[in-house]
Amino acid sequence: xxxxxxxxxxxxxxxxxxxxxxxxxxxxxxxxxxxxxxxxxxxxxxxxxxxxxxxxxxxxxxxxxxxxxxxxxxxxxxxxxxxxxxxxxxxxxxxxxxxxxxxxxxxxxxxxxxxxxxxxxxxxxxxxxxxxxxxxxxxxxxxxxxxxxxxxxxxxxxxxxxxxxxxxxxxxxxxxxxxxxxxxxxxxxxxxxxxxxxxxxxxxxxxxxxxxxxxxxxxxxxxxxxxxxxxxxxxxxxxxxxxxxxxxxxxxxxxxxxxxxxxxxxxxxxxxxxxxxxxxxxxxxxxxxxxxxxxxxxxxxxxxxxxxxxxxxxxxxxxxxxxxxxxxxxxxxxxxxxxxxxxxxxxxxxxxxxxxxxxxxxx
Amino acid sequence: xxxxxxxxxxxxxxxxxxxxxxxxxxxxxxxxxxxxxxxxxxxxxxxxxxxxxxxxxxxxxxxxxxxxxxxxxxxxxxxxxxxxxxxxxxxxxxxxxxxxxxxxxxxxxxxxxxxxxxxxxxxxxxxxxxxxxxxxxxxxxxxxxxxxxxxxxxxxxxxxxxxxxxxxxxxxxxxxxxxxxxxxxxxxxxxxxxxxxxxxxxxxxxxxxxxxxxxxxxxxxxxxxxxxxxxxxxxxxxxxxxxxxxxxxxxxxxxxxxxxxxxxxxxxxxxxxxxxxxxxxxxxxxxxxxxxxxxxxxxxxxxxxxxxxxxxxxxxxxxxxxxxxxxxxxxxxxxxxxxxxxxxxxxxxxxxxxxxxxxxxxx
Numbered sequence: 001x002x003x004x005x006x007x008x009x010x011x012x013x014x015x016x017x018x019x020x021x022x023x024x025x026x027x028x029x030x031x032x033x034x035x036x037x038x039x040x041x042x043x044x045x046x047x048x049x050x051x052x053x054x055x056x057x058x059x060x061x062x063x064x065x066x067x068x069x070x071x072x073x074x075x076x077x078x079x080x081x082x083x084x085x086x087x088x089x090x091x092x093x094x095x096x097x098x099x100x101x102x103x104x105x106x107x108x109x110x111x112x113x114x115x116x117x118x119x120x121x122x123x124x125x126x127x128x129x130x131x132x133x134x135x136x137x138x139x140x141x142x143x144x145x146x147x148x149x150x151x152x153x154x155x156x157x158x159x160x161x162x163x164x165x166x167x168x169x170x171x172x173x174x175x176x177x178x179x180x181x182x183x184x185x186x187x188x189x190x191x192x193x194x195x196x197x198x199x200x201x202x203x204x205x206x207x208x209x210x211x212x213x214x215x216x217x218x219x220x221x222x223x224x225x226x227x228x229x230x231x232x233x234x235x236x237x238x239x240x241x242x243x244x245x246x247x248x249x250x251x252x253x254x255x256x257x258x259x260x261x262x263x264x265x266x267x268x269x270x271x272x273x274x275x276x277x278x279x280x281x282x283x284x285x286x287x288x289x290x291x292x293x294x295x296x297x298x299x300x301x302x303x304x305x306x307x308x309x310x311x312x313x314x315x316x317x318x319x320x321x322x323x324x325x326x327x328x329x330x331x332x333x334x335x336x337x338x339x340x341x342x343x344x345x346x347x348x349x350x351x352x353x354x355x356x357x358x359x360x361x362x363x
Numbered sequence: 364x365x366x367x368x369x370x371x372x373x374x375x376x377x378x379x380x381x382x383x384x385x386x387x388x389x390x391x392x393x394x395x396x397x398x399x400x401x402x403x404x405x406x407x408x409x410x411x412x413x414x415x416x417x418x419x420x421x422x423x424x425x426x427x428x429x430x431x432x433x434x435x436x437x438x439x440x441x442x443x444x445x446x447x448x449x450x451x452x453x454x455x456x457x458x459x460x461x462x463x464x465x466x467x468x469x470x471x472x473x474x475x476x477x478x479x480x481x482x483x484x485x486x487x488x489x490x491x492x493x494x495x496x497x498x499x500x501x502x503x504x505x506x507x508x509x510x511x512x513x514x515x516x517x518x519x520x521x522x523x524x525x526x527x528x529x530x531x532x533x534x535x536x537x538x539x540x541x542x543x544x545x546x547x548x549x550x551x552x553x554x555x556x557x558x559x560x561x562x563x564x565x566x567x568x569x570x571x572x573x574x575x576x577x578x579x580x581x582x583x584x585x586x587x588x589x590x591x592x593x594x595x596x597x598x599x600x601x602x603x604x605x606x607x608x609x610x611x612x613x614x615x616x617x618x619x620x621x622x623x624x625x626x627x628x629x630x631x632x633x634x635x636x637x638x639x640x641x642x643x644x645x646x647x648x649x650x651x652x653x654x655x656x657x658x659x660x661x662x663x664x665x666x667x668x669x670x671x672x673x674x675x676x677x678x679x680x681x682x683x684x685x686x687x688x689x690x691x692x693x694x695x696x697x698x699x700x701x702x703x704x705x706x707x708x709x710x711x712x713x714x715x716x717x718x719x720x721x722x723x724x725x726x
Contacts, residue, residue, distance in 0.1 A: 007401055008393040016394050016607060027390040027608060030371040031379050031559060033686045038370055065561070066429045066583060069603040073583045101582045190604060196394060198428070198561055198606035217580045219464045220429060220436045238691075240432040241553060243561035244379060245390060246609070323396045328601075 009317075010349055013325035014142050014298060015168065016190035016197050017342035023195045023253035027245050034242045042251050043242065047231055049254035053170060053193075053262060054185065054203045056177035060223065062230040063250055064186070064200040065243050068167040071186030071200025073101055074221040075163050076136075078204070078213055079184055082106030084133035087160075089120040089148060092141035093328050094165055102136065105217065116144050116330060117300070119293040122152035132160045140169035142191075143328045145289040145300030145337060147173065154181030161208050167191060170201065171257050172269045172297035172341055183208040189246070192269060192297055194342025195253035198246045253342075270296045272340040272350055279354040280338070283363055288335050297345065299338045300327075309333060312360055320356045372680075373712055376688035377505050377661060378531065379553035379560050380705035382616065386558045389615035390608050397605045405614050406605065410594055412617035416533060416556075416625060417548065417566045419540035423586065425593040426613055427549065427563040428606050431530040434549030434563025436464055437584040438526050439499075441567070441576055442547055445469030447496035450523075452483040452511060455504035456691050457528055465499065468580065479507050479693060480663070482656040485515035495523045503532035505554075506691045508652040508663030508700060510536065517544030524571050530554060533564065534620050535632045535660035535704055546571040552609070555632060555660055557705025558616035561609045616705075633659045635703040635713055642717040643701070646726055651698050660708065662701045663690075672696060675723055683719045 011018050032039040051061045064074050076098070080086055086107040088098045091114040099109050112128045114120045125135060135157055137148055147169070154162050161183040166175050172192030177185055183205045190197035204212075204223060216222050220240065229239040257265050273296020277287060280301050288300035303309040309326070310333070316322045327335030340350065357363075374381050395402040414424045427437050439461070443449060449470040451461045454477040462472050475491045477483045488498060498520055500511055510532070517525050524546040529538050535555030540548055546568045553560035567575075567586060579585050583603065592602040620628050636659020640650060643664050651663035666672040672689070673696070679685045690698030703713065720726075 007395070009395060009399065011394060011396060013396050013398075015604060016396060018394055024391055028387055031374060031381055032370070032372060033374060033376050033379060034560070035376075036372065036680070036686060066433065067603050067606060070429065070433075070583045073581065097582070104578065104580050104582055188604070190607075196606065196608040197397070197604045198609055215467065217467050218436065219460070219467055220433045240430050241378060241551070241560045243430060243559065243609075244553075245559040245612075246561055246606075249608075317399070323399060 014337045017344040020194040020256040020343045022256045026248040026252035046251040061203040068188030077216040078223045080105040086134045087132040089137045093143035094138045126156045136163040138165040142168045151180040380707040383557040383619040383706045385619045386612045386616035389611040409614040424566040431551030440579040441586045443468040449497045450495040452500045456506035457501045489519045499526040501528040505531045514543045
């Protein structure tokens with residue numbers, strides 16, 4: 001057998017999105033060695049661009065050589081010492097995943113739950129334990145389309161470190177690492193950054209570095225060692241071979257975002273999300289995430305009764321080349337997740353999807 | 364600043380190599396979702412092609428979403444239980460790295476050392492402990508250019524699991540997972556597979572799966588969970604977002620290798636290595652790795668006295684666009700590592716490097 005995919009999808013699921021053309025072009029650039037001065041210059045500028053997008057002055061800001069979940073694991077293994085109390089907000093799959101990852105690091109996990117579709121209450125998070133070592137939150141819950149409040153938790157965190165998942169938020173809505181008091185955060189390339197999946201941008205404050213686990217259980221994700229290569233400047237030492245093509249692509253994708261302007265990119269995601277949510281409501285879909293905390297870049301909707309949701313998604317994929325995402329966990333088969341992220345976040349794609357749905361649903 | 368690398372290198376260091384044109388082209392293919400049937404067909408065929416290249420029938424054969432070092436960590440965290448005795452052969456950087464990774468998993472590490480440049484003695488490895496849980500070896504030591512014998516250890520391993528690093532060997536010299544009794548092995552894309560760095564092909568025998576760590580300390584590298592997505596067939600469940608473009612590229616690179624023929628690819632690497640080693644000796648370089656255990660795809664040489672090795676490497680890079688690698692650890696500044704792997708393994712590149720060296724050294 002010889003499988004050659006030829007289809008050109010419009011990716012409106014929970015990620016990956018369609019990458020920016022600049023990011024795609026950079027994947028095909030000539031290969032460079034991981035110690036080549038030309039590559040190191042690109043890597044340095046990539047880290048600088050990440051600082052701009054994260055809104056941080058953190059020196060330790062770099063792409064982890066894995067997907068967003070590797071970013072999550074890197075964040076936890078480098079700040080959680082065995083026996084540490086870690087308060088984790090859970091209102092979707094990725095909060096649940098944090099509990100699993102943290103407990104594998106030997107954390108004593110204190111959960112703060114909110115129903116799926118609802119945001120976490122910052123007061124409840126802050127009241128969960130008198131002196132946690134770490135408080136961990138998902139900014140944009142990809143499983144529900146809910147935005148959790150971060151700034152209020154940052155303001156009240158006290159001595160705790162604040163760890164935040166920015167996988168689906170970074171470059172799509174406001175993220176302000178330094179302004180919100182976030183100590184360690186990670187993202188992923190395939191969401192609003194508009195790059196192929198494979199890297200996890202991560203940033204860590206000096207305060208978190210001072211409390212860093214000296215020898216984390218993960219060698220691959222040991223930020224002490226990785227930092228000596230990626231942000232080591234003249235004194236850099238080899239750790240592992242950087243994923244060269246993916247770094248070149250992230251560099252270019254960040255360039256596209258910053259050429260447009262970070263706030264302009266947020267506004268573009270906002271405009272698409274508003275048009276999409278209004279259009280879906282007109283078609284009889286009911287919005288799942290609570291009003292006031294709805295993500296523009298990831299819209300979750302209850303599929304109207306009487307519709308075979310899997311069949312409609314299949315028709316969209318096969319007949320129109322449009323991917324939308326199904327629900328996860330308790331809302332699988334009942335909810336859709338419609339992404340409009342990165343290069344996909346163009347109103348013409350909203351128009352296309354709404355038009356296709358009108359045809360398929362006959363409304 | 365805006366850094367745009369434009370240089371087209373001939374990559375003759377220890378990796379990355381120049382990728383196959385087919386692998387580069389595939390990086391630019393339209394993005395697909397990680398649950399798209401078209402992507403899953405490519406993923407299935409990628410795993411099938413990896414089985415062919417690894418020479419194994421192991422069902423659990425897949426690309427780990429990280430570089431070769433993530434493959435190493437995945438291998439150890441999934442088979443090493445706390446307190447397990449792990450015998451590790453050490454004759455270079457990557458054997459040392461194994462000791463570090465294994466001890467972070469709670470292993471009781473029993474080292475078997477050989478001098479840099481010498482192969483490990485299989486008898487010494489087998490005699491190191493009466494009943495180890497795991498025996499771990501590097502097949503092709505990228506830091507020294509030495510090939511270690513695997514088959515003799517596999518034949519005598521008894522009840523132990525045999526874990527082998529095939530990062531620099533796979534698709535460059537013979538690797539026979541099933542024939543040699545290897546239980547778990549990993550590789551990397553940027554060496555003889557001729558693909559950009561970023562994925563770690565991994566294979567695990569049913570025997571190793573039976574003794575698998577139920578809940579490894581790494582969530583990201585948990586082969587129980589990953590296997591349910593990557594090789595899960597109809598019942599697959601989401602774990603993390605696959606690095607789509609890199610998988611498309613690996614699929615294409617494996618296609619190039621298998622279209623040529625695996626044994627033909629080994630022969631091409633062999634021919635390049637022989638020509639390179641003979642040519643370097645003529646120029647006054649002395650081969651570093653012991654005769655009989657020299658890798659053709661990675662040649663290590665003592666730089667002749669009186670040559671400023673760093674200056675010559677810089678001239679090769681800047682004036683000729685050729686990258687060769689320096690030495691690591693105890694032989695840094697004294698030894699070069701010259702790779703001829705993947706698409707780089709063409710005799711014209713050997714001719715080019717030898718010609719350039721003649722000019723630079725004035726011989």
